[in-house]
Structures are given as C-alpha cells and as structure tokens.
Amino acid sequence: xxxxxxxxxxxxxxxxxxxxxxxxxxxxxxxxxxxxxxxxxxxxxxxxxxxxxxxxxxxxxxxxxxxxxxxxxxxxxxxxxxxxxxxxxxxxxxxxxxxxxxxxxxxxxxxxxxxxxxxxxxxxxxxxxxxxxxxxxxxxxxxxxxxxxxxxxxxxxxxxxxxxxxxxxxxxxxxxxxxxxxxxxxxxxxxxxxxxxxxxxxxxxxxxxxxxxxxxxxxxxxxxxxxxxxxxxxxxxxxxxxxxxxxxxxxxxxxxxxxxxxxxxxxxxxxxxxxxxxxxxxxxxxxxxxxxxxxxxxxxxxxxxxxxxxxxxxxxxxxxxxxxxxxxxxxxxxxxxxxxxxxxxxxxxxxxxxxxxxxxxxxxxxxxxxxxxxxxxxxxxxxxxxxxxxxxxxxxxxxxxxxxxxxxxxxxxxxxxxxxxxxxxxxxxxxxxxxxxxxxxxxxxxxxxxxxxxxxxxxxxxxxxxxxxxxxxxxxxxxxxxxxxxxxxxxxxxxxxxxxxxxxxxxxxxxxxxxxxxxxx
Amino acid sequence: xxxxxxxxxxxxxxxxxxxxxxxxxxxxxxxxxxxxxxxxxxxxxxxxxxxxxxxxxxxxxxxxxxxxxxxxxxxxxxxxxxxxxxxxxxxxxxx
Numbered sequence: 001x002x003x004x005x006x007x008x009x010x011x012x013x014x015x016x017x018x019x020x021x022x023x024x025x026x027x028x029x030x031x032x033x034x035x036x037x038x039x040x041x042x043x044x045x046x047x048x049x050x051x052x053x054x055x056x057x058x059x060x061x062x063x064x065x066x067x068x069x070x071x072x073x074x075x076x077x078x079x080x081x082x083x084x085x086x087x088x089x090x091x092x093x094x095x096x097x098x099x100x101x102x103x104x105x106x107x108x109x110x111x112x113x114x115x116x117x118x119x120x121x122x123x124x125x126x127x128x129x130x131x132x133x134x135x136x137x138x139x140x141x142x143x144x145x146x147x148x149x150x151x152x153x154x155x156x157x158x159x160x161x162x163x164x165x166x167x168x169x170x171x172x173x174x175x176x177x178x179x180x181x182x183x184x185x186x187x188x189x190x191x192x193x194x195x196x197x198x199x200x201x202x203x204x205x206x207x208x209x210x211x212x213x214x215x216x217x218x219x220x221x222x223x224x225x226x227x228x229x230x231x232x233x234x235x236x237x238x239x240x241x242x243x244x245x246x247x248x249x250x251x252x253x254x255x256x257x258x259x260x261x262x263x264x265x266x267x268x269x270x271x272x273x274x275x276x277x278x279x280x281x282x283x284x285x286x287x288x289x290x291x292x293x294x295x296x297x298x299x300x301x302x303x304x305x306x307x308x309x310x311x312x313x314x315x316x317x318x319x320x321x322x323x324x325x326x327x328x329x330x331x332x333x334x335x336x337x338x339x340x341x342x343x344x345x346x347x348x349x350x351x352x353x354x355x356x357x358x359x360x361x362x363x364x365x366x367x368x369x370x371x372x373x374x375x376x377x378x379x380x381x382x383x384x385x386x387x388x389x390x391x392x393x394x395x396x397x398x399x400x401x402x403x404x405x406x407x408x409x410x411x412x413x414x415x416x417x418x419x420x421x422x423x424x425x426x427x428x429x430x431x432x433x434x435x436x437x438x439x440x441x442x443x444x445x446x447x448x449x450x451x452x453x454x455x456x457x458x459x460x461x462x463x464x465x466x467x468x469x470x471x472x473x474x475x476x477x478x479x480x481x482x483x484x485x486x487x488x489x490x491x492x493x494x495x496x497x498x499x500x501x502x503x504x505x506x507x508x509x510x511x512x513x514x515x516x517x518x519x520x521x
Numbered sequence: 522x523x524x525x526x527x528x529x530x531x532x533x534x535x536x537x538x539x540x541x542x543x544x545x546x547x548x549x550x551x552x553x554x555x556x557x558x559x560x561x562x563x564x565x566x567x568x569x570x571x572x573x574x575x576x577x578x579x580x581x582x583x584x585x586x587x588x589x590x591x592x593x594x595x596x597x598x599x600x601x602x603x604x605x606x607x608x609x610x611x612x613x614x615x616x
Contacts, residue, residue: 100599228577243576272577275582337562340558344559344562359602360611361601365603370612371611371613376537377539379539393556399532399535412565412573413567414572415570453554454555470576
C-alpha cells in the first residue's frame, strides 16, 4: 500500500468515504511517522495516541454507516495554543506548567464535530511570540527542508543502468543536501514542520503578525490567516486580542479551504466573532480569475531583498496575467510603519493578557516571602526571554505619561494602514500580490537574529500589515530559491473575501506546482 | 526616547517580573533597540486621525442578562497550584 501519510486531505477524504482505507489505518500510519520523526524534528510536544485511536474508531463506525462529517477520519495536529480538554495546553510556556483545561476551544470543537482525529499538540514559539520557533520552552522545531548544493557532474561515456543504456557523456546536475538545521519559522513552527514532513494531514495554527504565513512560506506549505472575526478566539490562549486569528496550515490550497470551512464559525462566546455564514471555500477553487484586478504594491520592494524573491514575485505576476488577471500598480504608503506600530500594539495587549499568569489560578508557582514576591518569582521563572521582553515593552508603553506618545500614536497609524487598503479596494482592486517573507528559512541559532531582536521582527514585514488591518492573507508556495529552499507568495484580500484568496492561490499553485522536502529525518 | 536601568527595574516591578541586576542591564539594551525602532512612528502626520478601536466595524454583541454558566467550582480550581475546599490559596495578604 502506498504511504497513507502522503495523501492530501481531499484524497484521504475520498478514499475514506469510498471505504478504500479506514480512519484507523491512516491514523496508525501518522502515529508511526511521528514516532520515527519527532525525536529529530521536535514538532509535537504531546502525542495523544490513545485518543487518536479512539477517535479513529468512532470515525470508522460513522463512515461505515455513511454518516461521516466533512473531516471524518482525517488526522490533524493542534497548535499548543488551543485549549483541548484534559490535554496538555501550555502555549509552549513553562508558566502554564501542567495546565490541562476543563474545556475545549471553539475551533477544535468544530473540527472534532466534523469528525477530525487529534494526533497531538504541536510545538510553537512561547505564547506565539517569535518568528523561528526558538522561543518554545520545549526547544526549537527543525524544518524538514535543508539547503542543497547543485553540482554539475560530467558523465563518463560508459555502459550504465539496468537497460544497458549507453551514455554519450555530457553532464547532469546533482543535488547534495547540506547538514545545517534550519528553522521552520514561527510562531506556528510545529504546525508547518509537521505538515511539510507528513506528520499530520493538516494543522491548526494562529497568526498575530505572520505566524501562519511565514512558517508556511518557510516549509513549502499553504497557510491562511482569515479575516479578523472569522474564527472564534474562544479557548485560544490570548496574545494580542485585536490581532490574533486562527487558521489552517495544509499541504495544498484545497486542503486549506477544507480545513478553514470547518474551523470557522459564528460563536456567541467570542464577541468579535462575526455574524456571517461560513461559505463553502472549496467551491471557489478552479473558478477562472479572468478580469480580476490584482494589485502590486510598490512599498513591498524592500532594500536588501534577495533577488530570488523579486524574481518569484515577477513570476507570480506573470502567472496571474497569463490566467487573464489585470495587473495594476498600487501604493500602500504607510506599509513601513506597520511593523513599528505592531511592536507597540501587540506587546501592549500582551502585557495585559499575560497578567493572568500569577501563580494563583493555574500553572507554575514559585513561593515567595509575600504575595508580590511570589508573583515576581513565578513570572521570572515561568516566562522566557522573548516573552519578558514583550511584557516589558507593553508595560512601558502603557505606563503613566507614555500612553499618548506610544500607544495612541500607534493606534492612529493603524487607522492609516487600514485606510491604505480600503482606498485600494475601493479603486477596484480584488486582491493584492506580495512576497510572503523577505528571506527563505534561516539557520537555527542564527547569530544575526539572536543579537538583535529587531532583525528577527523584520521577518514579519510583509505579513504584519494584514493583521493590523484585520484582512485575510494566504501564503502559497511558489518556487525554490537557489539553495533549494521553498519561497512563498502572499495574497491579501478584502475583508471576508477568503474565497478570492483560495481561487487565486489555486491558480498560482497550478502554475508553480507543489513542493516537498527530500526525506533525511 | 530611551530607558535607563532604573526605569527598566521600575517597569519590571510594574510587570511583576523579578529581574537580577544582570537581567536589567541586558533588558535596557534590548528595550532601547526596540524603542529606537518604533521611534519612526513620530514622523507620521496623524492630525485628525482617529485611533483604531475595532479592526472590523461591528456592533458589540449583547445577550440576555441571564446565567448561562456556573456551578463548577471544582473545574475552576482544578489547575490551581494550591487550593482548599474550592478556594485558591495564596500567601497571607492582610496582616
């Protein structure tokens, strides 16, 4: 039997419904793959094998009766940020030591209601703060992709091969994998790595400044951050509440559409959940994009951007043009201010949200001489460096005398960033095409990034604008760079127009093909 | 604007995070790098611009003022590091 872990969700769905395979079989295939790969890739922080087998058994019973839900029997990985009842939920932080919630997040409850099978909880940057998955209390996640060197070798004029083929000499190219370990991006690094390495059929993820789209781009997977309000935030550990959104990471555009359909809902438990029915995203795939107006923002051409990325962007433009889209140059003048504004708004909200980790109600407690001492020691021991840094920034910009200069100014700039997009959409642009990231995946413990927090933050330069404006954005793999690493393109849409993103991303996927890493793990 | 060591210690106390002298010194450098980066926001003309309060214009949802949840004290304290009879235990607060 071919490897069940290599089926896409849509393929597995057809085979499960057609009774060619069972949920138990595909679940066992994933559990075996995780057991082999996880010691190397560190994508999962908890594997829920027993639960997965129980859920698969239930799915098989339903499928046998022809009653399966939209995701019946499909094994998924869940980012550690989602509350899962009775199961490890720590946002990969030490401060939530031992936390097992007594409730289920709305997004995961929706997935289980549709028949999905939970394989386990996925590694991530602590509290989703990071762009490399190196801030996790559970250690970094490794990207299944490695750089490779392409050599041209001269072929000898000899007999070779089984068929006695005579080579006439000449040359061939040969790829050699480099041993250096790369980051999968972050904060949803476990989600991206596990999807790319075939350790789950798809994964949940969240995106506050790029945490779905950047790791998707670094691993050759598809990731969509839907419009703010599309997925309920109830039961997702909060980082920056006005920016956080859940979305899927998947192996192709169709799978991402299938997953988002199940994850999204109207939820009375989240007051920012929007009252709009969830459309059938899959139906948008394959629709022609003839006549669609695609905007190319000049501000996304930044200094020092690798040539590979510029070339990829041009290719993307050509593909969409070939498919009949109209390409228009646009300007989003406040783009460069999105990242600095984000580094005021997000830490400010984080410092408030993370005030709840006090050693009283859940998680870690370090004793102290009085209650303040207990709080301070608990939080010093429980939070990692990056989280402390952001809480400190947030506390500072919200403190007396600085609120107007920092927070209020940033919220005004945010209004301008959103207005830039509104103007462009009002002028008839349907979708905006940009690179997803300013570089391909970089090395674990990269010295440049470690020495300057701002360098790490620059990873989100193309994605963060979308969170600031609350818009939907999708990252779709579009090619490999000179070193054989995947690169992604980003499409940005109108509020609640995820359908156009799936429709357009599919055109790019058709033109670019799909990419998977050579297995070394 | 930049912060000095004293300010970093004061902010750390506001944030209820114990910091060593060494931590505070390192954080001073890091925080100043970030504050230097966000300084560019001052060049944006924001006269007449309203600060964003809601990213998608929507009316705050309201519901009937009735009890929809409750009666689960055991669930609420289940994850607490120290409890007694469904109360959270904390170090003595009032002398």
